[in-house]
Amino acid sequence: MNITRRHVLLLLPAAAVAWKSVLAGTPESAPNYTMTDHWWGMLIDVSKCIGCGNCVRACQAENDVPDGFFRTWVEEYHRTDWHLDRPQVISPDGGKEGFPPVSEDPDGIYFFVPKLCNHCADSPCTQVCPVGATFITPDGVVLIDQKYCMGCGYCVQACPYGCRYIHPTKHVADKCTLCYHRITKGLTTACCEACPTGARQLADLKNPKDPIHEFLRTHTVHILKPDMATGAKVFYNDLDGSVR
Amino acid sequence: MSVLKDAGHLFRFVGIFVVLFLIFLVVRGFVVPKTFGEYGHYRAAAIGEIAANPLHFAGHQACAECHADIVATKAAGAHAHVNCEACHGPLEGHVENPAAVVPVLPNTATLCVRCHEASAARPKGFPQVVAAEHANGVACETCHNPHSPAIGSGSNAGGAQ
Amino acid sequence: MTGVEGYMYPNEIRLYWSILIVLYPYITGLVAGAFILASLERIFRVEAVKPTYRLAMLTALAFLIVAPLPLLFHLGHPERCYEMYFTPHDTSAMAMFGYIYLWYLMAVLLFEIWLDYRREIVLWSQQTTGIKRLIYRILTLGSSNISEGSLRVDEKAGWIVTLVGIPSAVLLHGYVGFIFGSLKANPWWSSPLMPVVFIFSAMVSGIAAVMLLYMALTKMRGQKIDMLCLDTVAKYMFYIFVIDFTLEMLDLVHRIYLADESFRTLDFLVHTKLYFSQIVLQIWLGTVLPLVLLFLVQIVKMPEIARKRIYAFCGALILISVFAMRWNVVIGGQLFSKSFLGYTTYKMALATHEGLLVAIGLILLPLFFLWVLLKLLPPWPEKSAHPALAD
Structure with a gap:
C-alpha cells in the first residue's frame, strides 16, 4: 500500500503521461513510437560542413545548454602535408558564432568537423556510472537520469570524446540526448533541423528504408577513435586521418 | 559447550x-x-x-502547413534543402500560438555571411563571396531572394531556374 | 579560455575532479598502509614492531572514518550518495566502494580493534565513572566475559580477522587504483599497473605515517623510543618503497618505450606543468633521496640520534611524495586533452565546497579522530599490559 502511494508521488503526472506516450504512443505528440523498432545514430558528412555554427546555436536553444559547455560543437582543422599527426584545431566558443575566414594554404588543408555524443553501443560512460544514472535506451540513445545522478563525474572522465560535462547549476552530468524528445515524436534533432547543408543527418539503423544504409554501402565512412571500441554510432563521411 | x-x-x-x-x-x-x-x-x-522535454524547433513540416507558398518558392531554388528554422530560428512557440509569437525577420547583413563569407575552410563547391567586395555594403536581399537566391528570382517568387 | 594551450575539447577546459579526489586515494592509502603494518606483527610475527600495533590500528580507523568525506564533498548531489548502496551498478568500479568500505570498516577494523581491546574495555567499564563508563559499557556490547577461554577465542578470532583484513586492505586500495587504471579513455591512467602501484605506495605512506606518529607521540609522552621497533619499521618501509619505486619506473620505462600516440603529449606534460610535482617532488626529493638515506642506514652503522632524524626526515618526504603521486595521477590526468592536442590549467578554488580550505580541514580531521581514539582506547602497553593476550 505504502509503496504504491510513494510510486505515484515519484512519477509526476506530466512524466507519467509522457511515459505512457512513449510506450503506447498517443496521437500528435508521439504517434505509435515503439522503442525496440529503432536504433538511432547520426551521419556527418564532413565534406558538406560549412562551419556556420547553426547546429551549436540550435542545440543550445533547444536544450538549454549552459554557456561555455557544449552538447555539440564544431572544430576547424588545419593540417599541413608535413604534419599529418599534428593538426592545428580551433573551436572558438564551440564554433557557435562560426569561424573567422581563412585564406588558402598551399601546404595544407582546412576543414570543419562537427562533434557530438557518439551514442556508443558499448559506451564507457554508462559502464562506469556507479548508480545507473546514465544508460543506453532500448532504441540506442545514451541518456542521463538527472534526477538520479549524484554528479560524481566518473562518466565525464570515461568519455573518450569529451562529450560530457557537469552542469554548472544542476550539478549533474549533462550531454547530448540526440534530442530524444524530438526523435520520439517523428522529428529530427535540432542540430539536423538547423543544418543548412545536410551535413548532419539523423539515422535510424533499424529502419531498412533509412537512407543511411545506402550511404554506408556507397561511401568510405569512419567513426571517431575506433581503437576505443566504443561502438560509436555517429558516422563520419570523408573524415581526415588527422581528426581526433 | x-x-x-x-x-x-x-x-x-x-x-x-x-x-x-x-x-x-x-x-x-x-x-x-x-x-x-x-x-x-x-x-x-x-x-x-x-x-517529455519541451520543443523549441517546430520542424519544417509544421512550417509547410501554413506557409506552403514560401516552401514552394524555396523548393525550386538553391535553398530547397535549407529548413525554415535554419535561418528564422526556433519557432515552436509561433506554431502553437501564431498571433502571440511573431517571428523576427532575420538581419541578412549577419545571416548570409555566416554561411557564404568566403573561407578556405569551407567546401570548394559551396557558393562563397568576400562580402565587402561582392556587395559593397548593399543589403543581400536587394539582389537575392533568400528563399530562392539565384539572381533574377529576387522578387519573382518561384521564378528561379 | 585562459590557461589553455593548444586545443582542448570545449568541455575539457574545466577540471571535474579536484583536490578532494587527490585526497581520497591519499587517505585510503594511509588506511591500507597502516593496517598492513599492524598485520606484520599479527600475521607475520614480526615481534619487533609490536609497540606500533595498536597505534597502527587506531590510525587506520581514524583515517578510514574520514576517507569517504572528500568524495562526499566533491559530489554534485551528496544527498543522493545512498544510491551507491541501493542500486550499485555491477560494471562500475566506483560502485564497489561503498561495499568494500563498509566491509573493511565493520568486518575488519572495528572488529579487530574491538577484539583486541575487549579485555580492557570490560575492565574500564568497571573502573571508570560517568560518561566514560557509559561509553565503555556500550562498547562491551553487554558481555563482560573476560575469562581465560574467551580471551583465547578473541586472540584466535583476531588472527583470522587480520588474515582476512590483509586482502581486504589490498582490495580497498587496489580498487582505488582500478578506478583510474580501468579508464581506457585516459592514457595517463589506463594501466594494469595502476592498482599495484597504488597499493605499494599506500603501504609506504601508511607505514611512514604510523612511524612518524609513533615517534611524535612517544616524545610527547616523555617516553623512550623503542629503537628496535623503529629500525624494523623503517626497514620494512625501505623494502616496500624499493618495490614501489621499481613498479613506478617500470610503468615509466614501459610508456617511454611504447611511445604510443599519447606519448608526446604526456611527455610534454611531465616536462612542463607536472615538472615540479612529478620530477622534482615525487621522484627526486620524495623517492630517490629517502631511498638513498634509508639504504645508507641499512649498510652504515649510525648513532641512534642520526637514525631517528633520518627516519623522521624520510617519513615526511615519503608522505609528501605519495601525496604528489596522487596529485600527479588525478590532476595530471585531466590537464591534457583527450585529443592529445592541448593542455589546460587547474585553478584550485579556495573556499568552495571542494576548495583548498576544505581539503586542509579533511587532512587534519583524522588527526582529531585519532586524538579522540587515543583518549578512549589508549594503546600504550604500560597502562594495560595484557599478559593474557601474549601467547
Whole structure:
C-alpha cells in the first residue's frame, strides 16, 4: 500500500503521461513510437560542413545548454602535408558564432568537423556510472537520469570524446540526448533541423528504408577513435586521418 | 559447550551486523524507484521524462502547413534543402500560438555571411563571396531572394531556374 | 579560455575532479598502509614492531572514518550518495566502494580493534565513572566475559580477522587504483599497473605515517623510543618503497618505450606543468633521496640520534611524495586533452565546497579522530599490559 502511494508521488503526472506516450504512443505528440523498432545514430558528412555554427546555436536553444559547455560543437582543422599527426584545431566558443575566414594554404588543408555524443553501443560512460544514472535506451540513445545522478563525474572522465560535462547549476552530468524528445515524436534533432547543408543527418539503423544504409554501402565512412571500441554510432563521411 | 559460551560475545558483534543488514534491506525496498531495472540498470521512467522535454524547433513540416507558398518558392531554388528554422530560428512557440509569437525577420547583413563569407575552410563547391567586395555594403536581399537566391528570382517568387 | 594551450575539447577546459579526489586515494592509502603494518606483527610475527600495533590500528580507523568525506564533498548531489548502496551498478568500479568500505570498516577494523581491546574495555567499564563508563559499557556490547577461554577465542578470532583484513586492505586500495587504471579513455591512467602501484605506495605512506606518529607521540609522552621497533619499521618501509619505486619506473620505462600516440603529449606534460610535482617532488626529493638515506642506514652503522632524524626526515618526504603521486595521477590526468592536442590549467578554488580550505580541514580531521581514539582506547602497553593476550 505504502509503496504504491510513494510510486505515484515519484512519477509526476506530466512524466507519467509522457511515459505512457512513449510506450503506447498517443496521437500528435508521439504517434505509435515503439522503442525496440529503432536504433538511432547520426551521419556527418564532413565534406558538406560549412562551419556556420547553426547546429551549436540550435542545440543550445533547444536544450538549454549552459554557456561555455557544449552538447555539440564544431572544430576547424588545419593540417599541413608535413604534419599529418599534428593538426592545428580551433573551436572558438564551440564554433557557435562560426569561424573567422581563412585564406588558402598551399601546404595544407582546412576543414570543419562537427562533434557530438557518439551514442556508443558499448559506451564507457554508462559502464562506469556507479548508480545507473546514465544508460543506453532500448532504441540506442545514451541518456542521463538527472534526477538520479549524484554528479560524481566518473562518466565525464570515461568519455573518450569529451562529450560530457557537469552542469554548472544542476550539478549533474549533462550531454547530448540526440534530442530524444524530438526523435520520439517523428522529428529530427535540432542540430539536423538547423543544418543548412545536410551535413548532419539523423539515422535510424533499424529502419531498412533509412537512407543511411545506402550511404554506408556507397561511401568510405569512419567513426571517431575506433581503437576505443566504443561502438560509436555517429558516422563520419570523408573524415581526415588527422581528426581526433 | 564452554567454547560456545566463551565465544558468545562474538555473536553479539555479528548480531549488530545482521540487524544493520536487515534494516538496509527494508529501507532499500522503499527507496529504490519503482521503475528501476525495468529495461536495465536504470530508472525506466527517466526515458519518458526526457521524452517529455519541451520543443523549441517546430520542424519544417509544421512550417509547410501554413506557409506552403514560401516552401514552394524555396523548393525550386538553391535553398530547397535549407529548413525554415535554419535561418528564422526556433519557432515552436509561433506554431502553437501564431498571433502571440511573431517571428523576427532575420538581419541578412549577419545571416548570409555566416554561411557564404568566403573561407578556405569551407567546401570548394559551396557558393562563397568576400562580402565587402561582392556587395559593397548593399543589403543581400536587394539582389537575392533568400528563399530562392539565384539572381533574377529576387522578387519573382518561384521564378528561379 | 585562459590557461589553455593548444586545443582542448570545449568541455575539457574545466577540471571535474579536484583536490578532494587527490585526497581520497591519499587517505585510503594511509588506511591500507597502516593496517598492513599492524598485520606484520599479527600475521607475520614480526615481534619487533609490536609497540606500533595498536597505534597502527587506531590510525587506520581514524583515517578510514574520514576517507569517504572528500568524495562526499566533491559530489554534485551528496544527498543522493545512498544510491551507491541501493542500486550499485555491477560494471562500475566506483560502485564497489561503498561495499568494500563498509566491509573493511565493520568486518575488519572495528572488529579487530574491538577484539583486541575487549579485555580492557570490560575492565574500564568497571573502573571508570560517568560518561566514560557509559561509553565503555556500550562498547562491551553487554558481555563482560573476560575469562581465560574467551580471551583465547578473541586472540584466535583476531588472527583470522587480520588474515582476512590483509586482502581486504589490498582490495580497498587496489580498487582505488582500478578506478583510474580501468579508464581506457585516459592514457595517463589506463594501466594494469595502476592498482599495484597504488597499493605499494599506500603501504609506504601508511607505514611512514604510523612511524612518524609513533615517534611524535612517544616524545610527547616523555617516553623512550623503542629503537628496535623503529629500525624494523623503517626497514620494512625501505623494502616496500624499493618495490614501489621499481613498479613506478617500470610503468615509466614501459610508456617511454611504447611511445604510443599519447606519448608526446604526456611527455610534454611531465616536462612542463607536472615538472615540479612529478620530477622534482615525487621522484627526486620524495623517492630517490629517502631511498638513498634509508639504504645508507641499512649498510652504515649510525648513532641512534642520526637514525631517528633520518627516519623522521624520510617519513615526511615519503608522505609528501605519495601525496604528489596522487596529485600527479588525478590532476595530471585531466590537464591534457583527450585529443592529445592541448593542455589546460587547474585553478584550485579556495573556499568552495571542494576548495583548498576544505581539503586542509579533511587532512587534519583524522588527526582529531585519532586524538579522540587515543583518549578512549589508549594503546600504550604500560597502562594495560595484557599478559593474557601474549601467547
